[in-house]
Amino acid sequence: MNTKPYYLKSFITYDGLPIKSGGAHSLGKITVNGAYNSTVAFLDKHTDCSCPNEVELTIYQSPDGTYNVNQLKKKARKRFGLFPKKGMGYLNDKKINYWQWSIKISRIDSVLDFVNENNIEAEQGLGPIEVSFLWIFKFKSMVTGRIYSDQEKIPQLDIRRKNSQIYLKLSNQKTMSAWFAFPFSDFIPELEHLITDLQVDLPFQFSNSSWKRWVLSKNNNWISRKVDRRDFNGKF
Numbered sequence: 670m671n672t673k674p675y676y677l678k679s680f681i682t683y684d685g686l687p688i689k690s691g692g693a694h695s696l697g698k699i700t701v702n703g704a705y706n707s708t709v710a711f712l713d714k715h716t717d718c719s720c721p722n723e724v725e726l727t728i729y730q731s732p733d734g735t736y737n738v739n740q741l742k743k744k745a746r747k748r749f750g751l752f753p754k755k756g757m758g759y760l761n762d763k764k765i766n767y768w769q770w771s772i773k774i775s776r777i778d779s780v781l782d783f784v785n786e787n788n789i790e791a792e793q794g795l796g797p798i799e800v801s802f803l804w805i806f807k808f809k810s811m812v813t814g815r816i817y818s819d820q821e822k823i824p825q826l827d828i829r830r831k832n833s834q835i836y837l838k839l840s841n842q843k844t845m846s847a848w849f850a851f852p853f854s855d856f857i858p859e860l861e862h863l864i865t866d867l868q869v870d871l872p873f874q875f876s877n878s879s880w881k882r883w884v885l886s887k888n889n890n891w892i893s894r895k896v897d898r899r900d901f902n903g904k905f
Contacts, residue, residue: 677822678885681860681896683849685879693836693844694873701784704843704872705777705802708835711870716833717816718806724772726780728753729796732763736789736797742768744787745798748779760795772800781839788841799840805831808851811866819852826883826891845873855882856896 685694696704713719728745730738745753745768753768772780780800788798807820823832832850837843849867853860868875881893 676824676885677819677852677854679854680823680883681851681853681856682881682883682893683847683851683875683879684881685847685849685873685876693838693846694876696843696845696872699843699872701800701839701843702781704837704839704845705781707870707872708802708804708837708845711867711872712804712806712835714811714870715808715867716804716806717809718804720774720804721777721802722805723801723803724774724777724780725801726770726772726783727767727796727799727801729760729767729793729799730765731791731797732761732765732793735791735793738797741787741789741798745770745783748783749776760793767796784839790841794842796840799838801839802837803834804837805834808833808849808863808867817852817863820850823850823852824891847873 699707709719726745726749728738728741742753749770749772753770756767756769758765758767784798784800788796791797807816809816820832825832830848832848834848836846838845851860851863864875878895878897880896882896883891883893886892
């Protein structure tokens with residue numbers, strides 16, 4: 670019995686911008702709550718998921734001692750529990766520690782308040798306090814509410830990226846990484862209309878150069894080719 674899963678032979682993706690490279694779309698000067706609420710509104714309107722799959726609070730150590738991280742940790746432990754996950758990374762080319770709490774869905778309002786009340790202005794790329802959200806979903810028609818067919822037939826190309834997902838990071842800077850996978854072989858009118866509808870409610874502007882068309886080769890390898898949306902002027 671053949672149990673090999675059936676996949677589409679070609680599909681379109683938007684990778685904007687790659688999480689693995691640390692890139693993401695900047696959401697500008699929008700507030701923490703504004704960024705979260707606009708993302709939830711987009712997901713509720715265009716996908717089958719508005720509830721995040723993961724919510725994490727992260728506190729970063731100051732690489733140059735600008736702020737007292739112990740005071741921030743104490744406040745977070747008092748509100749969200751005593752046993753955060755500890756990690757190590759680099760910030761401003763210096764090795765630092767960071768601490769992460771997994772936040773329950775019921776505490777989202779509380780963790781947003783915590784970031785707003787306790788974050789500190791510091792000249793660094795991360796934190797000092799950050800809340801992040803991961804949503805994994807399938808797209809649906811905003812007209813009929815039905816899930817677009819064949820999305821389950823899109824192969825998962827990277828274990829870290831489900832089809833499809835948004836990763837939202839909220840701190841002094843607000844950024845969004847997006848991996849969108851569409852079950853269309855090319856930019857047919859149905860996909861064009863979907864992209865146009867998504868853009869109306871997305872908190873960022875699509876990048877013309879972040880689109881790819883994936884094709885299954887004769888050797889069963891997935892081969893991608895970048896597709897610049899500017900090549901489709903007059904169609905969109």
